Amino acid sequence: MSTATHPEVRAGRSSVHETVEDFEEFLGDPRDPGSRITFAEQMEYDEREEKAVPAFDALAEWGYPLHYVPAAEGGRFHDMERMFGLIRSLARRDMTPALSSGATFLGAMPVWGWGDAAQRARVAELIKAGAFGAFGLSEADHGCDVVAGEVLAEGGDEAGYLLTGTKWPIGNGIRSTFATIFARTGPAGPRGFSAFLVDKEKLDPLHWATEPRVKTLGLRGADVSGITLEDCPVPADAVIGSRGRGMEEAIKTLQISRTLVTAMSMGVADTGLRTTLDHIRSRRLYGRTVHEIQVIREQVLAAYVDLLVAECTTAATARAISVMPERLSLWSSVTKYLVPGLIDEVLGSLGSVLAARHFMREGVNDGIFQKMLRDNRIVSIFEGTSHVHQHVVASQLPSLLLRPEYDLNTEALLQDLYDHEYEPAEWDLRFDRFKLTNGGLDEITQSLPDVVAAIPAEYATLKQVAAEVLAVQEKLQQGIRQLVKQGNDLHSNARGFTLARQHCLVHAAAACLHTWNANAGRGGFVGRPEWVVLALQRILTRLIPDQQLDPDSLVVVEAEMLSSWEDERLFSLVPLRLGGTGTD
CATH class of the missing domain: 1.20.140.10 (Butyryl-CoA Dehydrogenase, subunit A, domain 3)
Structure with missing residues (x-):
């Protein structure tokens, strides 16, 4: 398990490279059947289109998900260059767990960037417990034209908001425990959107559902799916940062x-x-x-x-x-x-x-x-x-x-x-x-x-x-x-x-x-x-x-x-x- 942020550094390198080497040593050679993540096992899960549970167990044992959480919230994140190196190392074994776990980091980033203390504490708690996250921006009818998004957040007073619409396709739509959902809170335009921290464990089950996994050419073990909300209540304090700043975020x-x-x-x-x-x-x-x-x-x-x-x-x-x-x-x-x-x-x-x-x-x-x-x-x-x-x-x-x-x-x-x-x-x-x-x-x-x-x-x-x-x-x-x-x-x-x-x-x-x-x-x-x-x-x-x-x-x-x-x-x-x- 990784504990050192700055191991001893050799010439021509930084502590970033030492951290990546520590990760490499822990995981072993993916060609070796005795290693923690192997090509053979990842191929088997890909063939079955399933989550490679042993790979995620190995990541948790080393402390990989903790690098998605800032130090102030009890995590091990230090800098993005280090994160880049760890992702590169994981992806050379299999891109599927790199993408699936990366979607959690993506879902958490708006909270780290603009969230309040309570939001940051909750997301940190979930990630440290092994939860997945999602980033709900894409919509089926709009693709990259995100300003045309139709998922709607009605309300805004102390009673909170009602979220309606579907985010699809997104990573970890089914597996995620939390998601950052971008929804329309005003008239058309970049100031018409806000970001919401949606905690699935606290949602009314009658007002939301997941969309089925998409069959994909690659990344067959990944959860590429969606989330549908129908007049789904979320509290007023679910807004991440300021109302109307969601697109900028x-x-x-x-x-x-x-x-x-x-x-x-x-x-x-x-x-x-x-x-x-x-x-x-x-x-x-x-x-x-x-x-x-x-x-x-x-x-x-x-x-x-x-x-x-x-x-x-x-x-x-x-x-x-x-x-x-x-x-x-x-x-x-x-x-x-x-x-x-x-x-x-x-x-x-x-x-x-x-x-x-x-x-x-x-x-x-x-x-x-x-x-x-x-x-x-x-x-x-x-x-x-x-x-x-x-x-x-x-x-x-x-x-x-x-x-x-x-x-x-x-x-x-x-x-x-x-x-x-x-x-x-x-x-x-x-x-x-x-x-x-x-x-x-x-x-x-x-x-x-x-x-x-x-x-x-x-x-x-x-x-x-x-x-x-x-x-x-x-x-x-x-x-x-x-x-x-x-x-x-x-x-x-x-x-x-x-x-x-x-x-x-x-x-x-x-x-x-x-x-x-x-x-x-x-x-x-x-x-x-x-x-x-x-x-x-x-x-x-x-x-x-x-x-x-x-x-x-x-x-x-x-x-x-x-x-x-x-x-x-x-x-x-x-x-x-x-x-x-x-x-x-």
Whole structure:
């Protein structure tokens, strides 16, 4: 059971990585039948479309749900970067328990952010007792158009409210003991909604019911269902925060949740790559291992580099939740748009390498690859579809054209965002600093010209490739200016969405450069320029045709990938030991 928030920290890491290693050690190797969560057992529950009870028992034994509760309420939550790492670790075993338990955290976040003392105490009590929670925002007829929601809360005096309508589809609709329900309390518009803490144990059973579970492509053991309320009484003090502020609370909460769900994609990608290497490093064809076939070798390495690109993008956004939450309205949408789709591509590419075995529900690592492939498909959809996030990014692009001066404050912020030894401060889960827009500030991409100019001349290849990215950014900005001059709204036409996609790729490239910049002085793999060269080239393949990967860099990066596989370390720029590998 985990008790230490800050274990002893090794160089090039923070206590976040030590916490994740402790979790990994507790859970063990998922390929080992003696571990607490195994691929084989998770596959069995997935086949039966049932909740994997032993997995949730193991999470409770370690104290995982306590990381959903602030320290002030008797929990172990410390920071979102740590939570991100734990979710990534759990999802590399199975995304289903990561999503199911994550829905509880999502349902609780508005209470932590805006709830009163009694609400916080009640939700903390429930979670610590093992209860599930739900986040009731979606409605069948409105999808992502949440402002059109029809669930109604009538009343509002001391007698309380009557809730009427259906929230569907939502996570844990059946299993949850509590839910945050967003309902209309006023006329149409963003100020017409309020958030309610609905405690199912205290509801009149004649006035509410659950909707049946939905049959899904992936996550077959998850509870994806709904809640229907019919003139259901809730007390006046069920309102979370202020009446009429529900939509603002939902939007700010989603800035966090859309970041955290990308941790699931990162975990899935690790297992996808590890399973592929487990197979092709031993399978022989044409008198050699499959991995020795050159085209296969480069294809697998490209998947590894894409995973590193995704990590650089997600890691800074997760840290920004506490370091610079004012930027999350943009950065969380960039991350949510880019990473799940990128990992879908990674899994598709690795699936072609595994060939028939990627389609089998048995065999290599108990057939886990096809489950990971199915499960990750949902990440691009929930917490806002890819189109929603392109819309968010496109709407803010014109405001980013006025580049602020690169000063010591910007440099310090970037160091805090990307330094692997940075120790995140404890966060009380209040949302005081969160904003609905970035206000024209995006230090990650706006600093790109200065960062590229500062690359030492000795790294000629990196400097050349970075210059190509900078040229893409300049062309992107020209396109934005042209649309603005023509009087077009970027978020309402296809060209604007194309520019938004390009911005997300430029953001990823800048994130890779910032990661290298912040950690280069420590040596090790993260300090080598070769991985950055390949990362930028992989990004450029999506922007400029006929990109070739630098052969000298391939050798160095492949050696690190294989070392991580052989030594059972996470495929990551941070050396992190996986479960079942013992201690140093």
